[in-house]
Amino acid sequence: MSAPAPATPSVGTGARVLEFTDVARQFPDGTVALEGVDLTIDRGEFVTVVGPSGCGKSTLLRIASGLDAASAGTARVEAQRIGYVFQDATLLPWRSVRKNVELLAELHGMSKTATHQAALDAIELVGLRGHEKKLPRALSGGMKMRASLARSLTLDPDLFLFDEPFGALDEITRERLNDELIRLFVAKGFGALFITHSVSEAVYMSTRVLVMSGRPGRVVDSFEVPFGTDRTPELRFTPEFAKLAGEVSHALREGHS
Protein backbone atom coordinates (compact mmCIF):
# COMPACT_ATOMS: atom_id res chain seq x y z
CA MET A 1 0.00 0.00 0.00
CA SER A 2 2.56 2.52 -1.06
CA ALA A 3 -0.14 4.75 -2.51
CA PRO A 4 -2.98 6.03 -0.36
CA ALA A 5 -6.47 4.91 -1.27
CA PRO A 6 -8.44 7.53 -3.20
CA ALA A 7 -10.86 9.66 -1.24
CA THR A 8 -14.01 8.57 -3.04
CA PRO A 9 -13.65 5.01 -4.23
CA SER A 10 -16.34 3.69 -6.52
CA VAL A 11 -17.11 0.29 -5.12
CA GLY A 12 -19.60 -1.66 -7.15
CA THR A 13 -19.47 -4.66 -9.40
CA GLY A 14 -16.50 -4.26 -11.65
CA ALA A 15 -14.83 -1.60 -9.55
CA ARG A 16 -11.09 -1.83 -9.45
CA VAL A 17 -9.86 -3.18 -6.12
CA LEU A 18 -6.18 -3.77 -6.80
CA GLU A 19 -3.70 -2.43 -9.30
CA PHE A 20 -0.03 -3.39 -9.35
CA THR A 21 2.22 -1.65 -11.83
CA ASP A 22 5.75 -2.94 -12.29
CA VAL A 23 5.91 -4.01 -8.65
CA ALA A 24 9.18 -5.33 -7.34
CA ARG A 25 10.28 -6.47 -3.94
CA GLN A 26 13.88 -6.86 -2.95
CA PHE A 27 14.65 -8.03 0.56
CA PRO A 28 17.44 -6.43 2.57
CA ASP A 29 19.61 -9.49 2.02
CA GLY A 30 19.49 -8.86 -1.74
CA THR A 31 16.99 -11.57 -2.67
CA VAL A 32 14.66 -10.37 -5.38
CA ALA A 33 11.30 -11.89 -4.47
CA LEU A 34 9.25 -10.09 -7.11
CA GLU A 35 10.12 -8.26 -10.28
CA GLY A 36 8.03 -6.34 -12.81
CA VAL A 37 4.65 -7.62 -11.66
CA ASP A 38 1.64 -6.03 -13.36
CA LEU A 39 -1.68 -7.11 -12.00
CA THR A 40 -5.17 -5.69 -11.81
CA ILE A 41 -8.16 -7.15 -10.06
CA ASP A 42 -11.71 -5.85 -10.28
CA ARG A 43 -14.65 -6.84 -8.16
CA GLY A 44 -16.17 -10.00 -9.56
CA GLU A 45 -12.79 -11.32 -10.64
CA PHE A 46 -11.20 -14.38 -9.12
CA VAL A 47 -7.51 -14.34 -9.93
CA THR A 48 -5.39 -17.31 -8.99
CA VAL A 49 -1.64 -17.35 -8.92
CA VAL A 50 0.19 -20.64 -9.36
CA GLY A 51 3.90 -21.03 -9.11
CA PRO A 52 6.64 -23.10 -7.55
CA SER A 53 7.46 -22.72 -3.87
CA GLY A 54 9.52 -19.66 -3.13
CA CYS A 55 8.48 -17.81 -6.28
CA GLY A 56 7.20 -14.81 -4.34
CA LYS A 57 3.50 -15.69 -4.36
CA SER A 58 3.14 -14.98 -0.69
CA THR A 59 5.13 -11.75 -1.02
CA LEU A 60 2.61 -10.66 -3.63
CA LEU A 61 -0.19 -11.17 -1.13
CA ARG A 62 1.69 -9.51 1.68
CA ILE A 63 2.19 -6.42 -0.46
CA ALA A 64 -1.46 -6.43 -1.49
CA SER A 65 -2.50 -6.62 2.17
CA GLY A 66 -0.09 -3.95 3.37
CA LEU A 67 1.90 -6.34 5.56
CA ASP A 68 4.82 -5.69 3.23
CA ALA A 69 5.64 -2.84 0.86
CA ALA A 70 6.87 -2.86 -2.72
CA SER A 71 10.47 -1.71 -3.11
CA ALA A 72 9.74 -0.45 -6.62
CA GLY A 73 6.65 0.20 -8.74
CA THR A 74 3.23 1.10 -7.46
CA ALA A 75 0.94 -1.20 -5.56
CA ARG A 76 -2.39 0.54 -5.45
CA VAL A 77 -5.03 -1.07 -3.28
CA GLU A 78 -8.40 0.54 -3.77
CA ALA A 79 -10.39 -1.95 -1.76
CA GLN A 80 -11.84 -0.49 1.39
CA ARG A 81 -12.06 -3.76 3.23
CA ILE A 82 -9.60 -6.56 2.75
CA GLY A 83 -10.11 -10.14 3.83
CA TYR A 84 -6.95 -12.19 4.28
CA VAL A 85 -7.12 -15.92 4.73
CA PHE A 86 -3.76 -17.29 5.81
CA GLN A 87 -2.23 -20.66 5.08
CA ASP A 88 -2.94 -21.48 8.68
CA ALA A 89 -6.39 -20.78 10.11
CA THR A 90 -4.75 -18.54 12.79
CA LEU A 91 -7.71 -18.94 15.13
CA LEU A 92 -7.11 -17.79 18.69
CA PRO A 93 -7.18 -21.05 20.67
CA TRP A 94 -8.82 -19.49 23.74
CA ARG A 95 -11.79 -18.13 21.82
CA SER A 96 -14.81 -20.13 20.76
CA VAL A 97 -15.72 -20.29 17.08
CA ARG A 98 -18.19 -17.44 17.51
CA LYS A 99 -15.74 -15.26 19.42
CA ASN A 100 -13.07 -15.98 16.81
CA VAL A 101 -15.39 -14.98 14.01
CA GLU A 102 -16.25 -11.81 15.92
CA LEU A 103 -12.60 -10.82 16.36
CA LEU A 104 -12.06 -8.68 13.27
CA ALA A 105 -15.34 -6.84 13.67
CA GLU A 106 -14.22 -6.15 17.24
CA LEU A 107 -10.86 -4.84 16.05
CA HIS A 108 -12.60 -2.59 13.56
CA GLY A 109 -14.74 -1.12 16.32
CA MET A 110 -18.08 -2.40 15.12
CA SER A 111 -20.91 -2.17 17.64
CA LYS A 112 -21.70 -5.23 19.76
CA THR A 113 -25.00 -5.96 18.07
CA ALA A 114 -23.57 -5.48 14.57
CA THR A 115 -20.65 -7.74 15.50
CA HIS A 116 -22.98 -10.47 16.76
CA GLN A 117 -25.15 -10.27 13.68
CA ALA A 118 -22.21 -10.26 11.26
CA ALA A 119 -20.70 -13.27 13.03
CA LEU A 120 -23.97 -15.19 12.98
CA ASP A 121 -24.44 -14.50 9.27
CA ALA A 122 -20.87 -15.47 8.43
CA ILE A 123 -21.07 -18.67 10.50
CA GLU A 124 -24.28 -19.55 8.66
CA LEU A 125 -22.64 -18.83 5.30
CA VAL A 126 -19.70 -21.15 5.85
CA GLY A 127 -21.89 -23.88 7.31
CA LEU A 128 -20.64 -23.82 10.88
CA ARG A 129 -24.06 -23.46 12.51
CA GLY A 130 -24.18 -25.51 15.68
CA HIS A 131 -20.43 -25.28 16.23
CA GLU A 132 -20.36 -21.70 17.55
CA LYS A 133 -19.40 -22.65 21.09
CA LYS A 134 -16.61 -25.06 20.19
CA LEU A 135 -12.99 -24.19 20.76
CA PRO A 136 -10.63 -24.41 17.78
CA ARG A 137 -8.91 -27.51 19.17
CA ALA A 138 -12.19 -29.39 18.80
CA LEU A 139 -12.44 -28.56 15.07
CA SER A 140 -11.15 -30.48 12.07
CA GLY A 141 -8.76 -28.75 9.67
CA GLY A 142 -11.58 -28.02 7.24
CA MET A 143 -13.79 -26.56 9.95
CA LYS A 144 -10.94 -24.36 11.16
CA MET A 145 -10.59 -22.98 7.64
CA ARG A 146 -14.32 -22.34 7.47
CA ALA A 147 -14.10 -20.42 10.74
CA SER A 148 -11.16 -18.45 9.38
CA LEU A 149 -13.14 -17.69 6.23
CA ALA A 150 -16.16 -16.63 8.28
CA ARG A 151 -13.95 -14.32 10.33
CA SER A 152 -12.94 -12.42 7.18
CA LEU A 153 -16.48 -12.48 5.81
CA THR A 154 -17.75 -10.44 8.75
CA LEU A 155 -15.99 -7.43 7.24
CA ASP A 156 -17.73 -7.94 3.89
CA PRO A 157 -14.44 -7.41 2.01
CA ASP A 158 -14.15 -6.02 -1.53
CA LEU A 159 -10.87 -7.81 -1.92
CA PHE A 160 -10.18 -11.26 -0.59
CA LEU A 161 -6.61 -12.52 -0.36
CA PHE A 162 -6.05 -16.25 0.01
CA ASP A 163 -2.62 -17.66 0.81
CA GLU A 164 -2.87 -21.37 -0.06
CA PRO A 165 -5.75 -21.67 2.38
CA PHE A 166 -6.64 -25.27 1.59
CA GLY A 167 -3.11 -26.59 1.08
CA ALA A 168 -3.08 -28.61 4.28
CA LEU A 169 -6.50 -30.21 3.80
CA ASP A 170 -7.36 -33.59 2.40
CA GLU A 171 -8.63 -33.65 -1.17
CA ILE A 172 -12.31 -34.22 -0.43
CA THR A 173 -12.47 -31.40 2.10
CA ARG A 174 -10.49 -29.21 -0.22
CA GLU A 175 -12.83 -29.77 -3.17
CA ARG A 176 -15.87 -29.14 -1.01
CA LEU A 177 -14.38 -25.89 0.25
CA ASN A 178 -13.51 -24.93 -3.33
CA ASP A 179 -17.19 -25.22 -4.24
CA GLU A 180 -18.30 -23.28 -1.20
CA LEU A 181 -15.82 -20.53 -1.91
CA ILE A 182 -17.11 -20.25 -5.48
CA ARG A 183 -20.63 -20.00 -4.09
CA LEU A 184 -19.54 -17.23 -1.72
CA PHE A 185 -17.73 -15.46 -4.53
CA VAL A 186 -20.80 -15.56 -6.74
CA ALA A 187 -23.02 -14.34 -3.90
CA LYS A 188 -20.75 -11.55 -2.71
CA GLY A 189 -18.96 -10.55 -5.91
CA PHE A 190 -15.71 -9.60 -4.21
CA GLY A 191 -12.39 -9.50 -6.03
CA ALA A 192 -10.13 -12.38 -5.09
CA LEU A 193 -6.43 -13.05 -5.27
CA PHE A 194 -5.89 -16.71 -4.56
CA ILE A 195 -2.50 -18.34 -4.17
CA THR A 196 -2.16 -22.06 -4.70
CA HIS A 197 0.30 -24.62 -5.99
CA SER A 198 -2.44 -26.82 -7.35
CA VAL A 199 -3.09 -26.26 -11.07
CA SER A 200 -6.41 -28.05 -10.87
CA GLU A 201 -7.56 -25.87 -7.99
CA ALA A 202 -6.41 -22.77 -9.85
CA VAL A 203 -8.32 -23.56 -13.02
CA TYR A 204 -11.38 -24.73 -11.14
CA MET A 205 -11.70 -21.67 -8.94
CA SER A 206 -10.76 -18.70 -11.02
CA THR A 207 -11.76 -16.37 -13.76
CA ARG A 208 -8.07 -15.81 -14.53
CA VAL A 209 -4.97 -17.86 -13.78
CA LEU A 210 -1.55 -16.27 -13.52
CA VAL A 211 1.55 -18.39 -13.72
CA MET A 212 4.61 -17.23 -11.84
CA SER A 213 8.22 -18.29 -12.16
CA GLY A 214 10.66 -18.24 -9.31
CA ARG A 215 13.76 -16.21 -8.44
CA PRO A 216 13.06 -13.48 -9.25
CA GLY A 217 9.31 -14.00 -9.05
CA ARG A 218 7.52 -12.69 -12.10
CA VAL A 219 4.28 -13.39 -13.91
CA VAL A 220 5.20 -15.43 -16.98
CA ASP A 221 1.77 -16.29 -18.33
CA SER A 222 -1.90 -15.49 -17.91
CA PHE A 223 -4.95 -17.57 -18.83
CA GLU A 224 -8.56 -16.43 -18.98
CA VAL A 225 -10.80 -19.20 -17.68
CA PRO A 226 -13.87 -19.47 -19.94
CA PHE A 227 -16.09 -21.50 -17.60
CA GLY A 228 -19.13 -19.78 -16.10
CA THR A 229 -19.80 -19.32 -12.42
CA ASP A 230 -22.05 -22.37 -12.09
CA ARG A 231 -19.15 -24.79 -11.71
CA THR A 232 -19.68 -28.32 -10.46
CA PRO A 233 -17.07 -30.93 -9.53
CA GLU A 234 -17.80 -32.71 -12.84
CA LEU A 235 -16.13 -29.79 -14.60
CA ARG A 236 -12.78 -31.24 -13.54
CA PHE A 237 -13.35 -34.23 -15.82
CA THR A 238 -14.28 -32.36 -19.00
CA PRO A 239 -11.84 -32.18 -21.94
CA GLU A 240 -11.91 -28.36 -21.87
CA PHE A 241 -10.82 -28.35 -18.24
CA ALA A 242 -8.08 -30.87 -18.91
CA LYS A 243 -6.84 -28.87 -21.89
CA LEU A 244 -6.62 -25.62 -19.95
CA ALA A 245 -5.05 -27.34 -16.93
CA GLY A 246 -2.53 -28.87 -19.30
CA GLU A 247 -1.64 -25.48 -20.74
CA VAL A 248 -1.23 -23.97 -17.28
CA SER A 249 0.90 -26.92 -16.21
CA HIS A 250 3.02 -26.52 -19.29
CA ALA A 251 3.52 -22.81 -18.64
CA LEU A 252 4.45 -23.63 -15.07
CA ARG A 253 7.13 -26.06 -16.20
CA GLU A 254 8.42 -23.65 -18.83
CA GLY A 255 8.74 -20.93 -16.22
CA HIS A 256 10.33 -23.29 -13.78
CA SER A 257 13.15 -24.52 -16.02
Added chain:
Amino acid sequence: MTATLPGQTTPSEETAVTSTLESPTAEAVATGTAPAPVVRRRRGRRAVGLVLPVTVFAALIGVWYAITYLVLDPGRRFLMPAPHTLITDALLDPTITDKVWPALGRSIVVTFAGLAIAIVIGMLWAIAMSQSKAVESSLYPYAVALQCIPILALVPLIGFWFGFGFPSRVIVCVMIALFPIVSNTLFGIQSVDRGHHELFTLHRAGRFTRLLKLQLPAALPAIFAGFRISAGLSVVGAIVGDLFFKQGEPGLGILLSNFSSRLQGAPLFFTIVVTAALGFAVFFLFGWLSKLVVGSWYDQSRDR
Protein backbone atom coordinates in the same frame (compact mmCIF):
# COMPACT_ATOMS: atom_id res chain seq x y z
CA MET B 1 12.93 -46.48 -17.48
CA THR B 2 14.75 -49.81 -17.98
CA ALA B 3 17.28 -48.86 -15.34
CA THR B 4 14.68 -48.02 -12.75
CA LEU B 5 12.39 -50.99 -13.38
CA PRO B 6 14.41 -53.72 -11.65
CA GLY B 7 15.06 -51.41 -8.74
CA GLN B 8 11.38 -50.82 -8.36
CA THR B 9 10.30 -54.44 -8.57
CA THR B 10 12.73 -56.03 -6.14
CA PRO B 11 11.43 -54.38 -3.00
CA SER B 12 7.83 -55.21 -3.83
CA GLU B 13 8.79 -58.84 -4.53
CA GLU B 14 10.59 -58.97 -1.25
CA THR B 15 7.64 -57.66 0.67
CA ALA B 16 5.36 -60.08 -1.16
CA VAL B 17 7.53 -63.03 -0.14
CA THR B 18 7.95 -62.00 3.46
CA SER B 19 4.28 -61.24 3.87
CA THR B 20 3.21 -64.68 2.67
CA LEU B 21 5.78 -66.30 4.93
CA GLU B 22 4.81 -64.37 7.98
CA SER B 23 1.09 -64.16 7.44
CA PRO B 24 0.10 -67.04 9.80
CA THR B 25 2.11 -65.65 12.69
CA ALA B 26 0.97 -62.14 11.93
CA GLU B 27 -2.64 -63.28 12.07
CA ALA B 28 -2.13 -65.09 15.31
CA VAL B 29 -0.59 -62.02 16.83
CA ALA B 30 -3.40 -59.87 15.56
CA THR B 31 -6.28 -62.05 16.72
CA GLY B 32 -5.14 -64.10 19.66
CA THR B 33 -2.13 -63.14 21.67
CA ALA B 34 -1.59 -59.48 20.94
CA PRO B 35 -4.55 -57.84 22.75
CA ALA B 36 -3.98 -59.72 25.98
CA PRO B 37 -0.53 -58.31 26.79
CA VAL B 38 -1.72 -54.83 25.86
CA VAL B 39 -4.59 -55.01 28.32
CA ARG B 40 -2.40 -56.59 30.96
CA ARG B 41 0.20 -53.90 30.51
CA ARG B 42 -2.42 -51.18 30.87
CA ARG B 43 -3.87 -52.70 34.01
CA GLY B 44 -0.35 -53.23 35.28
CA ARG B 45 0.43 -49.59 34.69
CA ARG B 46 -2.64 -48.49 36.61
CA ALA B 47 -1.73 -50.78 39.50
CA VAL B 48 1.86 -49.56 39.49
CA GLY B 49 0.49 -46.03 39.44
CA LEU B 50 -1.04 -46.69 42.86
CA VAL B 51 1.06 -49.43 44.41
CA LEU B 52 4.44 -47.87 43.82
CA PRO B 53 3.80 -44.50 45.52
CA VAL B 54 2.19 -46.24 48.49
CA THR B 55 5.13 -48.64 48.75
CA VAL B 56 7.67 -45.86 48.56
CA PHE B 57 5.79 -43.86 51.19
CA ALA B 58 5.54 -46.88 53.50
CA ALA B 59 9.24 -47.57 53.00
CA LEU B 60 10.14 -43.99 53.92
CA ILE B 61 8.04 -44.18 57.07
CA GLY B 62 9.70 -47.52 57.83
CA VAL B 63 13.16 -46.00 57.46
CA TRP B 64 12.08 -43.16 59.69
CA TYR B 65 10.95 -45.60 62.44
CA ALA B 66 14.13 -47.59 61.99
CA ILE B 67 16.27 -44.50 62.54
CA THR B 68 14.23 -43.47 65.58
CA TYR B 69 14.23 -46.81 67.35
CA LEU B 70 17.29 -48.64 65.98
CA VAL B 71 19.84 -45.90 65.38
CA LEU B 72 19.15 -43.29 68.04
CA ASP B 73 19.61 -43.76 71.80
CA PRO B 74 16.40 -43.13 73.75
CA GLY B 75 17.94 -39.89 75.03
CA ARG B 76 18.57 -38.57 71.52
CA ARG B 77 15.25 -39.49 69.94
CA PHE B 78 14.21 -35.82 69.85
CA LEU B 79 16.53 -35.59 66.81
CA MET B 80 14.10 -37.76 64.87
CA PRO B 81 10.91 -38.42 66.85
CA ALA B 82 8.86 -41.36 65.63
CA PRO B 83 6.17 -40.42 63.08
CA HIS B 84 3.23 -41.20 65.37
CA THR B 85 4.59 -38.81 68.05
CA LEU B 86 3.93 -35.94 65.65
CA ILE B 87 0.28 -36.72 66.23
CA THR B 88 0.35 -37.65 69.90
CA ASP B 89 2.84 -35.03 71.09
CA ALA B 90 1.96 -32.17 68.74
CA LEU B 91 -1.29 -32.40 66.80
CA LEU B 92 -3.23 -33.56 69.88
CA ASP B 93 -1.40 -31.28 72.29
CA PRO B 94 -3.31 -27.99 72.64
CA THR B 95 -0.29 -26.16 74.06
CA ILE B 96 1.45 -26.84 70.75
CA THR B 97 -1.45 -26.39 68.36
CA ASP B 98 -2.44 -23.13 70.06
CA LYS B 99 0.89 -21.85 68.80
CA VAL B 100 1.01 -23.61 65.43
CA TRP B 101 -2.42 -22.76 64.02
CA PRO B 102 -2.24 -18.97 64.63
CA ALA B 103 1.34 -19.02 63.28
CA LEU B 104 0.12 -20.86 60.21
CA GLY B 105 -2.56 -18.21 59.75
CA ARG B 106 0.00 -15.39 59.95
CA SER B 107 2.34 -17.12 57.51
CA ILE B 108 -0.54 -17.67 55.09
CA VAL B 109 -1.35 -13.96 55.21
CA VAL B 110 2.31 -13.06 54.56
CA THR B 111 2.55 -15.65 51.76
CA PHE B 112 -0.52 -14.40 49.92
CA ALA B 113 0.20 -10.71 50.49
CA GLY B 114 3.73 -11.23 49.11
CA LEU B 115 2.50 -13.34 46.22
CA ALA B 116 -0.24 -10.86 45.29
CA ILE B 117 2.22 -7.96 45.26
CA ALA B 118 4.77 -10.03 43.33
CA ILE B 119 2.10 -10.89 40.75
CA VAL B 120 1.08 -7.27 40.25
CA ILE B 121 4.64 -5.89 40.12
CA GLY B 122 5.97 -8.84 38.11
CA MET B 123 3.30 -8.66 35.44
CA LEU B 124 3.52 -4.89 35.09
CA TRP B 125 7.30 -5.20 34.88
CA ALA B 126 7.06 -7.87 32.16
CA ILE B 127 4.39 -5.99 30.22
CA ALA B 128 6.50 -2.83 30.28
CA MET B 129 9.47 -4.81 28.95
CA SER B 130 7.36 -6.46 26.26
CA GLN B 131 6.36 -3.09 24.83
CA SER B 132 9.82 -1.83 23.96
CA LYS B 133 13.25 -3.33 23.43
CA ALA B 134 14.80 -0.30 25.16
CA VAL B 135 12.71 -0.85 28.27
CA GLU B 136 13.54 -4.53 28.17
CA SER B 137 17.27 -3.99 27.98
CA SER B 138 17.13 -1.41 30.77
CA LEU B 139 14.94 -3.42 33.14
CA TYR B 140 15.71 -7.06 32.50
CA PRO B 141 19.17 -7.01 34.13
CA TYR B 142 17.52 -6.09 37.43
CA ALA B 143 15.13 -9.00 37.18
CA VAL B 144 18.13 -11.24 36.62
CA ALA B 145 19.96 -9.57 39.53
CA LEU B 146 16.97 -10.35 41.72
CA GLN B 147 17.39 -13.98 40.77
CA CYS B 148 21.18 -14.08 41.16
CA ILE B 149 21.73 -12.12 44.38
CA PRO B 150 21.11 -14.38 47.35
CA ILE B 151 18.06 -12.74 48.88
CA LEU B 152 19.18 -14.01 52.28
CA ALA B 153 22.07 -11.58 52.07
CA LEU B 154 19.60 -8.73 51.73
CA VAL B 155 17.24 -9.83 54.48
CA PRO B 156 19.18 -8.06 57.28
CA LEU B 157 19.16 -4.89 55.24
CA ILE B 158 15.41 -5.11 54.72
CA GLY B 159 14.93 -5.46 58.48
CA PHE B 160 17.30 -2.55 58.99
CA TRP B 161 15.29 -0.30 56.68
CA PHE B 162 11.71 -1.43 57.13
CA GLY B 163 11.69 -2.80 60.66
CA PHE B 164 11.11 -6.38 61.72
CA GLY B 165 7.35 -6.53 61.34
CA PHE B 166 4.80 -7.55 58.74
CA PRO B 167 5.96 -5.22 55.92
CA SER B 168 9.51 -6.59 55.94
CA ARG B 169 8.26 -10.17 55.85
CA VAL B 170 6.11 -9.33 52.84
CA ILE B 171 9.01 -7.58 51.10
CA VAL B 172 11.19 -10.68 51.50
CA CYS B 173 8.36 -12.73 49.99
CA VAL B 174 7.99 -10.39 47.06
CA MET B 175 11.70 -10.38 46.30
CA ILE B 176 11.89 -14.16 46.33
CA ALA B 177 8.70 -14.68 44.31
CA LEU B 178 9.13 -11.95 41.73
CA PHE B 179 11.52 -13.39 39.15
CA PRO B 180 9.54 -16.40 37.89
CA ILE B 181 6.54 -14.14 37.30
CA VAL B 182 8.58 -11.55 35.41
CA SER B 183 10.41 -14.06 33.24
CA ASN B 184 7.42 -16.30 32.53
CA THR B 185 5.10 -13.42 31.68
CA LEU B 186 7.70 -11.89 29.38
CA PHE B 187 8.39 -15.25 27.76
CA GLY B 188 4.67 -15.85 27.26
CA ILE B 189 4.10 -12.46 25.69
CA GLN B 190 7.09 -12.84 23.41
CA SER B 191 6.10 -16.31 22.22
CA VAL B 192 2.89 -15.19 20.58
CA ASP B 193 2.37 -16.84 17.21
CA ARG B 194 3.62 -14.71 14.31
CA GLY B 195 0.54 -15.41 12.25
CA HIS B 196 -1.64 -14.05 15.05
CA HIS B 197 0.48 -10.92 15.21
CA GLU B 198 0.10 -10.41 11.47
CA LEU B 199 -3.64 -10.83 11.76
CA PHE B 200 -3.72 -8.03 14.32
CA THR B 201 -1.34 -5.87 12.26
CA LEU B 202 -3.48 -6.38 9.19
CA HIS B 203 -6.48 -5.03 11.00
CA ARG B 204 -4.58 -2.15 12.53
CA ALA B 205 -4.98 -3.20 16.12
CA GLY B 206 -3.43 -0.71 18.54
CA ARG B 207 -0.80 -1.61 21.10
CA PHE B 208 -3.30 -1.86 23.92
CA THR B 209 -5.81 -3.95 21.96
CA ARG B 210 -3.01 -6.27 20.89
CA LEU B 211 -1.86 -6.65 24.48
CA LEU B 212 -5.34 -7.24 25.82
CA LYS B 213 -6.83 -9.42 23.13
CA LEU B 214 -3.75 -11.28 21.93
CA GLN B 215 -0.59 -11.14 24.00
CA LEU B 216 -1.93 -11.55 27.52
CA PRO B 217 -4.41 -14.33 26.72
CA ALA B 218 -1.75 -16.16 24.70
CA ALA B 219 0.72 -15.77 27.57
CA LEU B 220 -1.67 -17.11 30.23
CA PRO B 221 -0.31 -20.67 30.28
CA ALA B 222 3.23 -19.37 30.79
CA ILE B 223 2.03 -16.79 33.31
CA PHE B 224 0.32 -19.47 35.36
CA ALA B 225 3.41 -21.64 35.23
CA GLY B 226 5.23 -18.66 36.75
CA PHE B 227 2.54 -18.22 39.41
CA ARG B 228 2.91 -21.84 40.41
CA ILE B 229 6.65 -21.56 40.91
CA SER B 230 6.32 -18.25 42.72
CA ALA B 231 3.60 -19.60 45.00
CA GLY B 232 6.03 -22.17 46.38
CA LEU B 233 8.79 -19.57 46.65
CA SER B 234 6.46 -17.19 48.43
CA VAL B 235 5.95 -19.74 51.21
CA VAL B 236 9.74 -20.01 51.47
CA GLY B 237 9.91 -16.20 51.65
CA ALA B 238 7.34 -16.04 54.44
CA ILE B 239 9.20 -18.63 56.50
CA VAL B 240 12.66 -17.16 55.85
CA GLY B 241 11.60 -13.62 56.78
CA ASP B 242 9.97 -14.86 59.94
CA LEU B 243 12.88 -17.10 60.84
CA PHE B 244 15.31 -14.26 60.43
CA PHE B 245 13.46 -11.35 62.03
CA LYS B 246 12.35 -13.34 65.08
CA GLN B 247 10.25 -10.45 66.29
CA GLY B 248 6.60 -9.55 66.40
CA GLU B 249 3.73 -12.01 66.13
CA PRO B 250 5.29 -15.41 65.46
CA GLY B 251 4.70 -17.12 62.14
CA LEU B 252 5.81 -20.63 61.27
CA GLY B 253 9.43 -19.51 60.90
CA ILE B 254 9.69 -18.28 64.48
CA LEU B 255 8.03 -21.47 65.73
CA LEU B 256 10.53 -23.58 63.81
CA SER B 257 13.33 -21.62 65.39
CA ASN B 258 11.82 -21.81 68.88
CA PHE B 259 11.05 -25.52 68.78
CA SER B 260 14.48 -26.35 67.50
CA SER B 261 16.28 -24.26 70.10
CA ARG B 262 14.21 -25.92 72.83
CA LEU B 263 14.93 -29.37 71.36
CA GLN B 264 11.19 -30.04 71.03
CA GLY B 265 11.49 -32.74 68.38
CA ALA B 266 7.88 -33.70 67.77
CA PRO B 267 6.53 -30.13 67.64
CA LEU B 268 9.42 -29.14 65.36
CA PHE B 269 8.73 -31.99 62.96
CA PHE B 270 5.02 -31.26 63.11
CA THR B 271 5.62 -27.62 62.22
CA ILE B 272 7.87 -28.67 59.35
CA VAL B 273 5.11 -30.91 58.03
CA VAL B 274 2.59 -28.06 58.37
CA THR B 275 4.97 -25.73 56.50
CA ALA B 276 5.45 -28.30 53.76
CA ALA B 277 1.69 -28.78 53.55
CA LEU B 278 1.26 -25.03 53.11
CA GLY B 279 3.76 -25.09 50.25
CA PHE B 280 1.95 -28.00 48.59
CA ALA B 281 -1.45 -26.40 49.10
CA VAL B 282 -0.40 -23.11 47.53
CA PHE B 283 1.32 -24.89 44.62
CA PHE B 284 -1.70 -27.04 43.88
CA LEU B 285 -4.09 -24.13 44.32
CA PHE B 286 -2.36 -22.42 41.43
CA GLY B 287 -2.20 -25.63 39.45
CA TRP B 288 -5.95 -25.90 39.84
CA LEU B 289 -6.49 -22.24 38.97
CA SER B 290 -4.34 -22.69 35.87
CA LYS B 291 -6.40 -25.66 34.78
CA LEU B 292 -9.56 -23.68 35.39
CA VAL B 293 -8.43 -20.70 33.32
CA VAL B 294 -6.43 -22.18 30.45
CA GLY B 295 -7.06 -25.91 30.74
CA SER B 296 -9.89 -25.90 28.23
CA TRP B 297 -7.82 -24.58 25.36
CA TYR B 298 -4.18 -25.04 26.24
CA ASP B 299 -2.62 -28.31 25.13
CA GLN B 300 -0.64 -29.37 28.19
CA SER B 301 1.12 -32.12 26.29
CA ARG B 302 3.25 -29.50 24.57
CA ASP B 303 4.59 -28.59 27.96
CA ARG B 304 5.47 -32.04 29.22
